[in-house]
Amino acid sequence: MxxxxxxxxxxxxxxxxxxxxxxxxDLALIQTVDFFTPIVDDPYWFGQIAAANALxxxxxxxxxxxxxxxxVAFPAKEMDLTILRQIIQGGIDKLTEAEVVLIGGHSVxxxxxxxxxxVTGVIHPARVLAKQNLRPGDGLVxxxxxxxxxxxxxxxxxxxxxxxxxxxxxLMAALNRDAARIMLNFDVSACTDVTGFGLLGHxxxxxxxxxxxxxxxxxxxxxxxxxxxxxxxGLIPAGAYKNKxxxxxxxxxxxxxxxxxxxxxxxxxTTGGLLISVREEQADALVAALKxxxxxxxxxxxxxxxRPEEKIWVV
Amino acid sequence: xxxxDARGLACPAPVLQTKATLQEDNPNRVRVVVxxxxxxxxxxxxxxxxxxxxxxxxxxxxYVIMGTCEAASVAQPEPYAERQTAAKKIMVLCATDRIGxxxxxxxxxxxxxxxxxxxxxGDELWRLVFVNNGVKLTIDGSEVIADLQNYEKAGLKILVxxxxxxxxxxxxxxxxxxxxxxxxxxxxxxxADKVVSI
Numbered sequence: 251m252x253x254x255x256x257x258x259x260x261x262x263x264x265x266x267x268x269x270x271x272x273x274x275x276d277l278a279l280i281q282t283v284d285f286f287t288p289i290v291d292d293p294y295w296f297g298q299i300a301a302a303n304a305l306x307x308x309x310x311x312x313x314x315x316x317x318x319x320x321x322v323a324f325p326a327k328e329m330d331l332t333i334l335r336q337i338i339q340g341g342i343d344k345l346t347e348a349e350v351v352l353i354g355g356h357s358v359x360x361x362x363x364x365x366x367x368x369v370t371g372v373i374h375p376a377r378v379l380a381k382q383n384l385r386p387g388d389g390l391v392x393x394x395x396x397x398x399x400x401x402x403x404x405x406x407x408x409x410x411x412x413x414x415x416x417x418x419x420x421l422m423a424a425l426n427r428d429a430a431r432i433m434l435n436f437d438v439s440a441c442t443d444v445t446g447f448g449l450l451g452h453x454x455x456x457x458x459x460x461x462x463x464x465x466x467x468x469x470x471x472x473x474x475x476x477x478x479x480x481x482x483x484g485l486i487p488a489g490a491y492k493n494k495x496x497x498x499x500x501x502x503x504x505x506x507x508x509x510x511x512x513x514x515x516x517x518x519x520t521t522g523g524l525l526i527s528v529r530e531e532q533a534d535a536l537v538a539a540l541k542x543x544x545x546x547x548x549x550x551x552x553x554x555x556x557r558p559e560e561k562i563w564v565v
Numbered sequence: 566x567x568x569x570d571a572r573g574l575a576c577p578a579p580v581l582q583t584k585a586t587l588q589e590d591n592p593n594r595v596r597v598v599v600x601x602x603x604x605x606x607x608x609x610x611x612x613x614x615x616x617x618x619x620x621x622x623x624x625x626x627x628y629v630i631m632g633t634c635e636a637a638s639v640a641q642p643e644p645y646a647e648r649q650t651a652a653k654k655i656m657v658l659c660a661t662d663r664i665g666x667x668x669x670x671x672x673x674x675x676x677x678x679x680x681x682x683x684x685x686x687g688d689e690l691w692r693l694v695f696v697n698n699g700v701k702l703t704i705d706g707s708e709v710i711a712d713l714q715n716y717e718k719a720g721l722k723i724l725v726x727x728x729x730x731x732x733x734x735x736x737x738x739x740x741x742x743x744x745x746x747x748x749x750x751x752x753x754x755x756x757a758d759k760v761v762s763i
Contacts, residue, residue, distance in 0.1 A: 407577040469705075475727075475736040479744070483614045484580045484607035491603040506705065511737060 259378055260311075265455070266381050267307040267442055270373065278375040282307035285321045285366020289402055289520055290419050293333045297340020298423040300365045303445070303521040305348055308371035309430035310443040310524055312379035315371035318345055320355025323364035337365050348425055384460040385439035386556035389533025393429040393540055394523025395547040396449055396514050397477025398422055399487045404480045414476050421474075422520045428543050429524050436536045437529040444522030450501055450515045450562060451493040452525060457500070457560050465563045466515075466552035468507045473514050481510040481517075489518040501562045515564065523547075527554055567592040571608070572600040572627065579604040580611045587615060595632045605630060654691035656757035657683065658750075659699035664763060676702070679763070680709045684716070692753050695742065696726040699763075704738040713741040724749060 252262045259278055260270040268282035284304040288296045301318070308315040320341065324334045345352055350369065401418045404410040410418075426443060433441065440460075444452050449471065457464055493516040503512055523545070528536050533550050540548035567586050571579035579599050586595065595617070597608050605628035609619045617632035663672030664679060680702070683690055693716065695703055702709055703725045717723050723742030730736045730744065754760050 403577050407581050469738060471737075473737050475731065475744075478737055482610060484609070484611035485577050486603070486607055486610075488576050488601065488603035491606060508705075508737075508740070 259375055260380065264380070264382070267310040268313075268371075270311065270313075270375075270378050272375045276374055278373050278378065280308050280311050280313040280315075280371040280373055281368070283321070283366065283368035285364050287362055287364055289422070290405070290415075292419070293336035294340040295419050295423060297337040297342075297365060298344040299340075299419070299520060300337075301341040301344035301348075301367055302423050302425050304367040304369050305344075305350065306426045306443045306445070306521055308369055309426040310379070310381075310441050311371075311373065312377055312430065312434060312438075312441065313371040313373035315348060315350045315369050317353045318350050318367045318369045319353065320357070321364070321366045321368065322355065322357035323360035323362065324357060325361055325363070326359055329363075333363075337363070341365065341367060344423065344425070348427055379438060379441045381440055381442040381456050382459050383440040384456055384462045384464070384527050384554045385529075386462050386554050387530050388439055388527040388554040389530045389536075389550050390453075390464060390466070390552040390554065391526045391528055391533055391536055391540070391548065391550050392444070392449070392472065392523050393426070393526070393545045393548045394421065394424070394444075394519075395472035395474050396444070396517055396519060396522070397474035397481075398520050398522065399448070399490060399518040400477040400480050400485055400514065401474060402520070403487045404476075404485045407485055409480070409483075409485060410476070414474075418474065424521065426521070426524050429540055429545050429548070432539050432543055433524065433526055433528075433536065435539070436532045438526055439529075440527040442525050444519045444525055446489065446493075446518045447497075448490060448493045448516040448518055449522075449525070450564070451497055453562055454497045454500055456525070456527070457562060460560065461558050463555045463557040463559050463561045463563070464552055465555055465565065468504075468511055468515065468564050470549050470551045471511075471515065472547040472549045472551075473511070477514055477517070478508075478510040481513040486513050487518060490516045493518065500560065501564065504563075504565045507564055512564075566594045566596060569595060569597045571604065572598055574599070574604065575601070576603050576607055580607050583608055583611055593634050595630075597630045597632070599628050599630070600626055602628070604628075652688040653758045654756065655686060655689045656692040656694060656753055656760045657690065658694045658696065658754075658760060658762045659702065660697045661763065662698045662701045673708075676763075677708050681712050690716075690721060691757060692722050692724060693742075694724045694726075694745075694750055694753065696729055696750070700725050700729045700733065700735060700739070703741050704735050705740050706738075707740070710740050717741055724753065726750070 257272040612632040620631045622629045664675035724745040725742040727744040
């Protein structure tokens with residue numbers, strides 16, 4: 251056990267998207283940190299993606315991000331500093347878009363570039379949207395299409411078109427802010443953001459300990475169209491296989507789900523969409539509101555079942 | 566037999582090496598050695614997507630994938646276009662999932678029957694193209710999916726309009742054929758000796 255105190259609302263024991271600490275009866279802090287190596291060649295876009303990704307955890311908890319600090323690792327002796335400036339500029343521009351202020355940071359000399367941010371936000375202590383609170387009967391909604399991990403693998407292999415690379419870069423840099431704002435107008439029981447564990451990995455985290463099960467209709471899951479073809483050519487990141495292997499015991503995949511689509515369901519995402527459990531009668535309205543606000547691929551993809559097995563059925 | 570040692574490499578490098586070898590040498594048989602399960606599955610998938618049959622063996626920590634391609638031509642991008650035969654090239658363009666107007670149920674039955682009977686054209690059937698509502702014949706749940714898949718296995722090139730699939734939001738449900746664009750369709754029309762439009 252890790253040390254804790256009475257004001258910790260969400261801590262290490264829960265493995266949620268971010269930590270939450272109560273300051274007063276009507277104010278809690280949300281804190282999160284994320285950083286990684288470049289996933290696109292363009293440094294400015296990499297900066298934007300890293301910032302959108304770091305901010306996403308605060309949105310997924312239902313909170314409002316306020317401040318951020320940079321985390322930088324850079325080979326300053328071998329590489330041109332303009333690259334670093336572009337990365338940081340990308341991060342700052344994304345923070346500005348999110349109305350978040352950069353108030354500090356730290357950098358170290360390293361052989362490999364790494365960039366990310368620690369983000370602090372605020373939330374009312376009673377309105378924290380936990381991951382493990384699925385409510386039987388709810389509809390399950392996702393706000394972005396899947397497949398960024400597979401497309402990134404294809405980009406590394408120089409097998410993605412310029413157009414596809416461009417589309418997926420923008421998708422990864424897109425903030426989850428507007429989707430989160432809209433979600434808060436609905437009766438939502440649980441939320442997380444889809445990142446490294448893929449859709450089914452993160453859904454497994456929601457299901458574990460919830461006393462409920464989930465049915466996912468794979469035909470409704472929004473997918474970047476090219477990702478299916480790339481998957482059937484074997485351009486699948488190793489992480490997707492690991493995600494599948496790890497969660498296989500609790501997931502029943504119908505044989506009718508095409509193999510490439512199965513891979514996409516486990517594909518690790520960068521700044522993936524929010525995965526939202528919302529009152530059934532409101533699910534279609536939530537999807538419509540998300541679409542109207544720019545999340546054109548938002549879709550209702552399943553339902554929460556009152557079955558204690560804690561399993562996921564994918565049909 | 567071409568040998569590819571991709572041990573020590575992470576995805577997607579083993580697939581890229583295999584792809585390069587197929588492009589350079591166009592071999593009938595390949596043997597690829599990798600040392601992690603993800604690369605093994607990816608290489609196997611890639612070979613299968615290129616028309617190879619694969620077999621897997623495990624030697625200690627290594628995975629050995631044997632790929633065999635019965636007809637060397639299958640791995641080539643445009644076997645049918647390149648084949649110089651006396652046979653006529655007939656392209657069939659289906660812009661609907663039903664034949665004729667009137668009774669829809671009858672129209673669908675006729676279309677199913679039409680697609681099944683097309684095989685009587687033999688070698689002269691060169692391209693089967695689906696556009697607009699026709700793309701609905703290529704998705705899961707379509708009555709002719711097995712027939713179309715058999716055509717494709719037999720080497721017929723089936724083209725399915727990507728814009729149309731996207732329009733109906735059926736991209737992920739397509740079960741047969743290559744997703745294509747208007748330029749491919751127009752080029753095919755130009756190369757065909759006869760275009761039959763339904």
